[in-house]
Amino acid sequence: MTAEEFWEKQYRAHQAWGGRANPLLVEVASPLTPGTALDLGCGAGGDAVWLARRGWQVTAVDISPTAVDKVRGHGLPITAEQHDLAQTFPSGTFDLISAQYFQTPLPLDRAQVLRTAAHALHPGGRLLVVDHGSIAPWSWNQDPDTHFPTPTEVAAELALDPAQFAVARADRPQREATGPGGRTAQVTDNVLIIRRAAA
Numbered sequence: 001m002t003a004e005e006f007w008e009k010q011y012r013a014h015q016a017w018g019g020r021a022n023p024l025l026v027e028v029a030s031p032l033t034p035g036t037a038l039d040l041g042c043g044a045g046g047d048a049v050w051l052a053r054r055g056w057q058v059t060a061v062d063i064s065p066t067a068v069d070k071v072r073g074h075g076l077p078i079t080a081e082q083h084d085l086a087q088t089f090p091s092g093t094f095d096l097i098s099a100q101y102f103q104t105p106l107p108l109d110r111a112q113v114l115r116t117a118a119h120a121l122h123p124g125g126r127l128l129v130v131d132h133g134s135i136a137p138w139s140w141n142q143d144p145d146t147h148f149p150t151p152t153e154v155a156a157e158l159a160l161d162p163a164q165f166a167v168a169r170a171d172r173p174q175r176e177a178t179g180p181g182g183r184t185a186q187v188t189d190n191v192l193i194i195r196r197a198a199a
């Protein structure tokens, strides 16, 4: 099964996915002056919609056509594009690029995608990468030996020029998450912000 087939099947099967904005995106973007934003692996568009409603000029991309259609269906001025980010990357430069749980069980050179993203930042722009740092009780993956790369490890993998890109945040906050059926649990997020040097 290709990556597109895999994710397309998920979004067709889970029509209710993706309505809410992710807490770390809200926390990081709330104090920022709206500008241009790119959402990598946007899913059904909870984050893109949240950003657009706050005045950001949003480009949202996903490999699943159904997910991209959902984003378009909100009727907001969001540029929603289908890309396999392993193959193609949206054009433009951005003040904020967000990759929220941009994690896939299929082979993907994610570091290369995130490296490309860093180079698509405006001077002074931020790349926000939020990954799962623990296993929620409702997760499909219950393997206790799963290694979640730390934000520091993710930053090292990108191997960006330190004269151009600085790690502005690398931590592992905990929060209460709500899963299917309203069940709650404490989860850990791995949070990395890389800031491009101002011009």
Ligand SMILES: C[S@@+](CC[C@H](N)C(=O)[O-])C[C@H]1O[C@@H](n2cnc3c(N)ncnc32)[C@H](O)[C@@H]1O
Pocket (backbone or CB within 6 Å): 003, 007, 018, 022, 040, 041, 042, 043, 044, 061, 062, 063, 064, 067, 083, 084, 085, 086, 099, 100, 101, 102, 103, 104, 108
């Ligand atoms: C775990 S989901 C997270 C979705 C969304 N960001 C959220 O927080 O709900 C990962 C997303 O990455 C997308 N994705 C996976 N591989 C991709 C690829 N190669 N190119 C573009 N999007 C991809 C999937 O379709 C899916 O929407």
